[in-house]
Amino acid sequence: DAGVIQSPRHEVTEMGQEVTLRCKPISGHDYLFWYRQTMMRGLELLIYFNNNVPIDDSGMPEDRFSAKMPNASFSTLKIQPSEPRDSAVYFCASSFGTGAGYTFGSGTRLTVV
Amino acid sequence: GIQVEQSPPDLILQEGANSTLRCNFSDSVNNLQWFHQNPWGQLINLFYIPSGTKQNGRLSATTVATERYSLLYISSSQTTDSGVYFCAVATGGFKTIFGAGTRLFVKA
Numbered sequence: 001d002a003g004v005i006q007s008p009r010h011e012v013t014e015m016g017q018e019v020t021l022r023c024k025p026i027s028g029h030d031y032l033f034w035y036r037q038t039m040m041r042g043l044e045l046l047i048y049f050n051n052n053v054p055i056d057d058s059g060m061p062e063d064r065f066s067a068k069m070p071n072a073s074f075s076t077l078k079i080q081p082s083e084p085r086d087s088a089v090y091f092c093a094s095s096f097g098t099g100a101g102y103t104f105g106s107g108t109r110l111t112v113v
Numbered sequence: 114g115i116q117v118e119q120s121p122p123d124l125i126l127q128e129g130a131n132s133t134l135r136c137n138f139s140d141s142v143n144n145l146q147w148f149h150q151n152p153w154g155q156l157i158n159l160f161y162i163p164s165g166t167k168q169n170g171r172l173s174a175t176t177v178a179t180e181r182y183s184l185l186y187i188s189s190s191q192t193t194d195s196g197v198y199f200c201a202v203a204t205g206g207f208k209t210i211f212g213a214g215t216r217l218f219v220k221a
């Protein structure tokens with residue numbers, strides 16, 4: 001398996017623009033997580049899905065953030081409109097069941113100018 | 114919510130030395146993982162260890178759930194062990210919280 005695949009690796013956008021981050025989990029994994037990493041706040045859980053259904057989105061910072069998982073092999077995290085304080089590395093991770101560790105993607109480094 | 118404290122925050126080792134990293138947590142957990150973030154930013158899962166002891170090569174981990182702590186042992190450290198080590202826990206479901214990490218630098 002190719003692991004968890006995220007795209008793009010880097011994204012630079014202007015304030016006010018819409019940003020869409022993409023994630024393909026490992027085939028067969030039934031949990032998918034979106035995390036954000038910043039120097040100030042460390043790694044924060046934004047939202048997670050089980051069998052494509054959002055289970056807990058309490059970490060999503062504002063209504064500007066939304067996440068979807070239309071099928072078992074694809075998820076998106078969208079920010080609209082983007083702001084400079086959204087600049088961070090966004091990670092996607094997946095796992096199988098409730099008794100296994102997470103596999104992380106390589107992350108998307110987002111810079112909003 | 115649950116609190117996760119990792120110590121030490123920073124550690125410098127000479128290549129070949131051994132070290133112990135600690136993770137304390139404030140509530141019962143059903144999920145505990147250790148991760149290594151390398152200097153390129155990649156997060157690698159080292160152990161899934163809500164209780165007991167596991168070993169993988171030069172690394173081993175022990176979680177004493179009743180006393181709410183976990184230890185990560187690194188033996189015969191190498192320069193490639195440099196990076197940040199994170200402990201991550203969940204008390205129920207999958208809402209996994211990460212500690213602030215231990216930043217390790219191994220000198221050649």
